[in-house]
Amino acid sequence: MQSIGENWRRGQAVLAQAGIASARLEARLLLEHVSRCRHVDLLTHPEKLLEAAARTLFDALLARRVTGEPLAYLLGETEFRGRVFQVSPAVLIPRPETEVLIELALDKLRGLTAPRVLDLGTGSGIVAISLALECPAARLVAVDVSPEALSVARSNAGRLAAPVDFRAGDWFAPVAGERFDLIVSNPPYVAGGDLHLALNGLPFEPQLALTDGADGLACIRHIVAGAPAHMQAGGWLLFEHGYDQGEASRNLLTDGAFKATFTHRDLSGIDRVSGASL
Template sequence: MKPPATVGEALALAQGRIPRSEARLLLREASGLSAAAIAAFPERALEQAAAARFGDWLLRREVGEPVAYILGEREFFGRRFRVQADVLIPRPDTELIVEQSLRFSREWSMPRVLDLGTGSGAIAVSIALECPAAAVVAVDASEVALRVAQENARELGARLDFRLGCWFEPVAGERFEVIASNPPYIAAADAHLEQGDLRFEPRSALASGDDGLDDIRHIVATAPQYLAERACLLIEHGFEQGPAVRALLIAQGFQEVETCRDLAGHERVSLGRWN
């Protein structure tokens, strides 16, 4: 494929192959040009390196590789987080669990906050930056994910404690005012796992048993041992899983159980208090 010589040629090359908005984003990142310059000056020449980079990214996106993996980053809660193929890509819907975690964290002067399955660190780092008084602990079973999360914390200036291990194992004997988690919640046989961006993301961060609730069951059943008085457990889940997650929380003895909706109006985060 011949590298495009101008901005207009680059956009024409991408036409019909990937969405126009993605083509503009990739071209902007590949060239360093602003969105306004790309829109206003299609005749502007592209440097050879930028043209080659855009051509490579176009091919990768055309076969389905997520834009976040191509660029190595994704915006979340107003900040840029590094991501790579071994780490789940942060979604806008997950910002809801940050917002709700902050709502409860601010009830204490120095809250202890636990993020289970931190991945890129998007939830834990955002909470630590938005609530500096919080003592945030982030746990993940993946060494790779934990390194990515630590790098994001360093680059964004967040101070928190990272621990390697499966769910609650690294925090034995500790208690927290807020426990938040975006665990795997897709059924193992769900056809969506073979579609779109999900094909490229780590299966261990997506699928959880026959109904997608295995990890959520474990978290709900185990969390009371790690929750302080009046503490809150918050769990992100699929948009059809709200009733099931609320039932698990109520059966375990949580009170003030509720489900919060995302910007699309879908039930996305269920929570309850522990007495």
């Protein structure tokens, strides 16, 4: 039976050989996950033995990581805006770029009394939950077509005590006849056949949440077309999109009779979120 220190070094070597740049960190996180030990335990008591069952699980997770499966799925959780969210292959892994959408949404909500907010395609629930917790006055409704995704989102909301009304259905169908002060979405926007879909662990993520299978704008067109019937006068629509879709998004909004159309860049200077008011 090997010690946790020996397994840490072994895991690091396995991941490094597979070309994983953060091999030391990832091996540690996986080892902590299977052994329920803390980082300080690895540093102060590396001689502690790793039980056989934990080593078997550790080896299995290493093998999955070597194939490119994202670390977040192996751990079952990831951090976003300082909160830990559960994730599974049923939902996209939260990305820091989506914080742009949340910051813009919070800005539009500032000063409103009990605003109603709709999150379309909520996935793991990171946008709706973050807004519910950071703007307690807001009343959140979150929609997703995937029952599995909604299960993850509801679990996250429960763990984080976020009051969100989750509904199953396709885009605006679950909110027929309702109007909102703000509509937000991080829809599928990768074009079908885009080479990025084969990189960086994306083959393991839900393709329905990544791509429309067409030009990457099909879902955005649907959202822009349907939003006015569900918006209060003066309300805002904000959505995330691809690096090369800013101009197309603004054109769709302008053609849809929206006003104050804009595109906001992320910290890398890439077009990330477009929006407009009604």
